[in-house]
Amino acid sequence: QVQLVESGGGLVQAGGSLRLSCAASARTFSSYFMGWFRQAPGKEREFVGAITWRGSTTYYADSVKGRFTISRDNDKNTAYLQMNSLKPEDTAVYYCAAHLGNDGRRFRDKEFYDYWGQGTQVTVSS
Numbered sequence: 001q002v003q004l005v006e007s008g009g010g011l012v013q014a015g016g017s018l019r020l021s022c023a024a025s026a027r028t029f030s031s032y033f034m035g036w037f038r039q040a041p042g043k044e045r046e047f048v049g050a051i052t053w054r055g056s057t058t059y060y061a062d063s064v065k066g067r068f069t070i071s072r073d074n075d076k077n078t079a080y081l082q083m084n085s086l087k088p089e090d091t092a093v094y095y096c097a098a099h100l101g102n103d104g105r106r107f108r109d110k111e112f113y114d115y116w117g118q119g120t121q122v123t124v125s126s
Helices: none
Strands: 004-007 010-013 018-024 032-039 046-051 058-060 068-073 078-083 092-100 120-125
Touching (some): 018 032, 046 078, 078 092
Antiparallel strands (some): 004 018, 018 078, 092 120
8 A cells, every 4th residue: 555645735826836745655766657637626637747657758738838847866765756837827726646567558547556645736826
């Protein structure tokens, strides 16, 4: 069982930045493919981005490409989501998720992930 704990959310003005962290309790964090999702009120949870096991490759939703950056530090069992140039439409609860396995093809699907954090609120004011 892996526990994921997000932190770093808050209130920020449009154009500002936030960095979210996702701390994992996994003994072998590098075995987990990590993803970030978000859910705005009344909307489906949507894919934001993902990072492969050793961080060599990242993937992003078109809506955040060029503004958000995902990274990970396997020695610290932590994944990060750096969010720059934030917009009001980025307001949502942000979740990190982990998948244990070698196949990373379905990383955009919520069902691909085995473990989820509790979420952290990000609010961007205009």
